Amino acid sequence: MTLKIIWGQSTRKSKGLTVCRRAALTIFMKIRLNGKDFETAEARNVLRLLEEIGANPKRCVVEHNRKALRPADFEGAELSEGDEVEVMAIVAGG
């Protein structure tokens, strides 16, 4: 897990100093997605991860920690630090 300070939109410069009126501590989780490191602040399950990366959950094959998932299992598959996820959009062309 990584803690990061996310500066709010009201950040501004004042007399050479950066002033932030609103900031939040966000917990980032690092996973391996399609063989690459990926950090997510929002996704706590596979369905949320698919939404975050813009994948259509009705048209993809997902393997989570080397276990193939069916779409009905996406929401219940919780993500943890270091998990390995493979997401492949199903294609129909010929």
Place this chain on the structure above:
Amino acid sequence: MDGFDKYARQTALPDFGVEGQRRLKASRVVLIGVGGVGSAVLPLLAGAGIGEVLVVDCDTVSSTNLHRQTLYGHGDIGKPKAELACIRGCLMNPDVNVRSLNARLSSGDALFDEFVKCSLCIDATDSFSARMAISGACKKTEIPQIMASAQGYVSQMFLFGKGFYLPDLLAQDESAASEKSAGAPIFGPAAHLAGVWAAGQALRFLSGAEPEFNAGLFRHFDFSTGRAFSCNLRNG
């Protein structure tokens, strides 16, 4: 050797033999779609000596097909793919009975009646709606199905059977009806790789070299990254 001399390099394979060749000769395959993927499937099935191949397609050849649909040439533009593929298949191997059906899936029952007579269906079409309809029909008739597809640089193949078919994997969604992959970018070798996988699985299964149909198998390869992936979706 039952006139199988010309297949000697094939019958010499482990787990194949003359018995495997006899099994191929007794097999009947329906190949739906002879575009980029089907162009790779048909010559391999015909060359291997499958007994009968029913080729189904409702499309005609266009100039933008030719970079990947290697069954056809410039002189074929505007002609029906099913009939051309049938002629090519017959010329490749006169032992094989290749038939053609120039039909749309919506013509429904006549085509689906053919399924029950077949040992295997290979879906090489180009839309989710067609693929869902074909897989639904295979499920109804309980025949094994190979779905091979490609888009962009990606090749994919699914094996369906034993009660697990495409409608069990994908939710029906409204956008599927209007969606078509025609016109989308596609790398010729990606289409052919999917077709080669499909032909390989068909020949291994129908010859008895791999008697257990590995329903649920999913294969994926991306030419742009070199990443390959496979898993069994039935085992979960």
